[in-house]
Amino acid sequence: MTVSAAPTQATVKSETARAPVRKNRFWSWLIFVVGALYFLVPLAATFYWSLRAEKDKFGFEAYRRLFADTNFLPSFSESIVNAIAAILISLLIIVPTAYWVTLRLPKLRPVIEFITLLPFVIPAVVLVFGLIRLYSRPPLLLTATYDSSRILLVCVYAALSFPYMFRAVDNGLRAMDVRTLTEAAQSLGASWPTILFRVIFPNLRVALLSGALLTFAIVIGELTIALFMAQHTLGPYMANLTRSKVYEPSAMAIVAFAITWAAMGIIQLIGRGQQGQIAGGH
Amino acid sequence: MAYLTLSNISKQFGDTYAVQDFNLDVEKGEFVSFLGPSGCGKTTTLRMIAGFETPTDGAIALGGADITNKPPNQRKMGMIFQSYALFPNMTVAQNIGFGLRVRKDSKADIQERVREMISLVNLEKHAEKYPYQLSGGQQQRVSLARALAIRPDVLLLDEPLSALDAKIRVSLRAQIREIQRKLGITAIFVTHDQEEALSISDRIVVMYDGNVEQVGTPFEIYNFPTTTFVANFVGSLNTAVAEVTDPAKGLLSVNGVQFSSAAKMDGLQKGDNVRIAIRPERFSFASEVRKANVVDCRIENITFLGSVVRVHMLIGNSSFTMDTFNYPSLELPRIGATEQVTCSREAVLLLEEVRANGHEPKL
Numbered sequence: 308m309t310v311s312a313a314p315t316q317a318t319v320k321s322e323t324a325r326a327p328v329r330k331n332r333f334w335s336w337l338i339f340v341v342g343a344l345y346f347l348v349p350l351a352a353t354f355y356w357s358l359r360a361e362k363d364k365f366g367f368e369a370y371r372r373l374f375a376d377t378n379f380l381p382s383f384s385e386s387i388v389n390a391i392a393a394i395l396i397s398l399l400i401i402v403p404t405a406y407w408v409t410l411r412l413p414k415l416r417p418v419i420e421f422i423t424l425l426p427f428v429i430p431a432v433v434l435v436f437g438l439i440r441l442y443s444r445p446p447l448l449l450t451a452t453y454d455s456s457r458i459l460l461v462c463v464y465a466a467l468s469f470p471y472m473f474r475a476v477d478n479g480l481r482a483m484d485v486r487t488l489t490e491a492a493q494s495l496g497a498s499w500p501t502i503l504f505r506v507i508f509p510n511l512r513v514a515l516l517s518g519a520l521l522t523f524a525i526v527i528g529e530l531t532i533a534l535f536m537a538q539h540t541l542g543p544y545m546a547n548l549t550r551s552k553v554y555e556p557s558a559m560a561i562v563a564f565a566i567t568w569a570a571m572g573i574i575q576l577i578g579r580g581q582q583g584q585i586a587g588g589h
Numbered sequence: 590m591a592y593l594t595l596s597n598i599s600k601q602f603g604d605t606y607a608v609q610d611f612n613l614d615v616e617k618g619e620f621v622s623f624l625g626p627s628g629c630g631k632t633t634t635l636r637m638i639a640g641f642e643t644p645t646d647g648a649i650a651l652g653g654a655d656i657t658n659k660p661p662n663q664r665k666m667g668m669i670f671q672s673y674a675l676f677p678n679m680t681v682a683q684n685i686g687f688g689l690r691v692r693k694d695s696k697a698d699i700q701e702r703v704r705e706m707i708s709l710v711n712l713e714k715h716a717e718k719y720p721y722q723l724s725g726g727q728q729q730r731v732s733l734a735r736a737l738a739i740r741p742d743v744l745l746l747d748e749p750l751s752a753l754d755a756k757i758r759v760s761l762r763a764q765i766r767e768i769q770r771k772l773g774i775t776a777i778f779v780t781h782d783q784e785e786a787l788s789i790s791d792r793i794v795v796m797y798d799g800n801v802e803q804v805g806t807p808f809e810i811y812n813f814p815t816t817t818f819v820a821n822f823v824g825s826l827n828t829a830v831a832e833v834t835d836p837a838k839g840l841l842s843v844n845g846v847q848f849s850s851a852a853k854m855d856g857l858q859k860g861d862n863v864r865i866a867i868r869p870e871r872f873s874f875a876s877e878v879r880k881a882n883v884v885d886c887r888i889e890n891i892t893f894l895g896s897v898v899r900v901h902m903l904i905g906n907s908s909f910t911m912d913t914f915n916y917p918s919l920e921l922p923r924i925g926a927t928e929q930v931t932c933s934r935e936a937v938l939l940l941e942e943v944r945a946n947g948h949e950p951k952l
Contacts, residue, residue, distance in 0.1 A: 491674035493661040495688030509678040
């Protein structure tokens with residue numbers, strides 16, 4: 308009797324121990340479902356609406372009309388070029404800065420972090436009026452022509468990307484022993500550009516891609532700044548579209564979502580392949 | 590003229606001197622170890638040789654040329670780090686060939702040299718693997734091959750074995766020494782492990798608190814320590830304050846127990862207090878053999894340490910330990926018994942910097 312009593316008690320104990328886990332799971336699932344509905348219902352409704360362009364029929368007519376619009380592809384391609392240019396500028400500023408702060412000036416990190424966070428703090432409207440005021444008179448007259456305004460816009464986008472880019476790069480740098488890798492490369496005769504381009508950049512691939520794709524996702528649909536600078540990018544195009552069309556804005560929203568999701572998917576895919584290499588380096 | 594010369598090197602961080610007035614001549618092909626506890630300045634000195642730190646004072650010369658202010662990438666010094674520092678994005682072969690690609694050697698030369706280095710460290714099967722696919726010991730061998738591939742003037746090793754487990758550490762240190770001898774390369778090795786330094790080096794520089802305590806061969810460092818720190822840091826040591834009773838005959842008294850020493854007592858007078866040092870293994874039971882010093886002791890404790898038995902004893906009022914080999918027929922006294930132990934005159938060392946006249950030395 309005594310012998311059989313022990314396992315029974317153990318079973319009871321383990322059942323009691325499992326109960327809170329189940330309870331926790333229920334709440335986790337509930338939060339997940341509510342969150343998913345909050346996100347998916349409007350998306351599904353938008354998608355549903357984008358398929359209703361033809362009377363009494365589901366189809367991709369709104370998408371066809373969107374891509375057939377002569378203004379769509381130029382504004383879309385202009386936004387893509389702006390995004391790529393902003394990414395390059397941001398990379399060239401942030402990577403050497405974050406690298407140097409990690410390597411030689413760690414005490415400056417809080418200051419740099421604060422500076423990179425400024426685009427979050429300053430509202431876009433305030434930012435754009437400040438910029439227009441500053442750059443609409445000599446010696447920095449950049450708002451005179453469409454192209455010069457575009458250069459200014461790209462620079463602003465680069466600045467807007469700093470919070471994402473700096474954090475992504477900084478996390479990447481913290482994940483590797485930057486100082487020792489730099490010294491190892493130096494002892495083997497490498498110059499600073501060689502160290503940056505052959506050692507640091509390749510090992511930051513995932514971090515750089517994360518920063519770049521987040522920047523891309525932000526820039527591609529940006530409205531406020533582009534509108535005030537009278538640029539024909541995707542943001543203002545979408546705003547115009549909502550004023551004059553019914554179904555195409557929904558189709559446009561779904562296309563923009565697809566692009567952003569594709570960007571996120573690429574980060575995940577590349578990140579998965581790179582993890583082992585970084586971890587193994589230490 | 591020495592191959593590598595460090596003249597009056599100092600390094601100051603804020604108000605603190607990490608290294609102070611460091612002087613050293615290293616001959617070509619020599620294997621020199623910097624030995625000392627954490628914070629003694631050994632790594633800082635190595636980093637100054639590598640060019641990662643600039644000396645506050647002094648000069649470093651290599652082959653007669655001043656390299657004090659030369660950037661690290663122009664010094665041609667192969668460096669091996671404790672954390673291996675392999676480039677995670679490159680394979681073993683690419684890591685080894687990195688320095689050769691940087692200096693733009695021809696593709697054929699790089700391939701040949703990489704093959705040679707891979708074979709030197711026995712990693713032929715791993716050439717196309719990434720660092721994360723290798724064990725710690727293998728990664729450090731890649732690091733060694735990478736540093737040697739550029740045919741460095743000096744090989745610098747910054748605690749390269751500290752992150753490895755005990756067995757691999759022993760085999761890799763033997764491998765490093767063998768390769769260094771084979772290539773005749775000058776090497777500077779930083780370690781806090783006395784056994785490592787004693788086993789691998791031609792000469793050891795013992796450092797403490799930014800200063801050089803003693804420079805010598807492993808034999809000299811172990812058997813003839815010149816400072817209390819060296820004596821205590823390298824191996825185990827019994828120390829006791831003794832009164833000089835007859836400097837001409839080398840006689841001393843430890844709490845009334847007389848010892849005879851072969852150490853020179855020039856300048857010492859009767860009544861002076863000095864600190865003596867005796868290694869535990871230099872004692873033996875007087876029942877086995879009788880040497881110049883035979884003293885009474887009380888057995889306080891006995892500890893088994895595998896191949897060695899450590900006997901804790903009281904001589905006069907001072908605690909001493911004796912190490913004796915453990916063998917099955919060893920007859921050990923009981924705790925509390927009074928025995929006689931013996932040691933030679935040469936075993937009784939005088940630590941020179943603590944000689945003081947008429948009062949107890951400060952330590």
